[in-house]
Amino acid sequence: MRRVLFTLGTAVALTGCSVFGQDTPCTLMDMDSGVSVVWRPADFGGTDAATVRLCVEDRCEERASGDADVPFAGVTVRLPDDIGATTVPVRLKVTEARDGRVVVEDSRRARLSKQQPNGASCPPTVWTATFRAHPAKGLTSPKGLSPR
Incomplete structure (x- = not known):
């Protein structure tokens, strides 16, 4: 009898939450809703040569390049x-950073996309958009951004 209970307990532990009505176990990835901008620091001069400021509605964040x-x-x-x-x-x-001169200024409207990093039946569900900060084009698609 102990062997049967041990086997059942082991099976439940190894299958994660799939025993409780889900086809696949949930992972524990965390993610937040938000809008991101990515860039190549070399595009904006030397190390920390610029400050990048991103605003969405009335919320803003900035960091050195x-x-x-x-x-x-x-x-x-x-x-x-x-x-x-x-x-x-x-x-x-x-x-x-040196003289405060604006080198890129742009605005767009972002349609937020649904993201479920742990799968469709697992939390969290978040809403995101991502852009690239391009030195000549402003906010562009991040597709094709390579380290070169």
């Missing part, structure tokens, strides 16, 4: 997780 030897940098403006599939205004401003 980063180490020119590192392939990518980014900043995210966090949004409420229950924001849903909506469109939000996004503004980007990149200024030179």
Whole structure:
């Protein structure tokens, strides 16, 4: 009898939450809703040569452009997780750290996309959009962004 209970207990432990009505076990990846912008630090001069400011609606985040030897940098403006599939205004401003000159200024409307990092039947459900900060084109698609 102990062997049967041990076997059943082991089976439940190894199958995760699939025993409780789900086809696949949930992982524990966490994620937040938000709009992100990524860039190549080398595109904006030397190490921390610029400040990148991203605003979504009335929320803003900024950071230094980063180490020119590192392939990518980014900043995210966090949004409420229950924001849903909506469109939000996004503004980007990149200024030179040395003299405050604006080198990139752009705005777009971002349609947030549903993301479920642990699968369709597992939490969390978040809403995201991602752009690339391009030195000549402003906010663009991040597709094709390579470290070169």
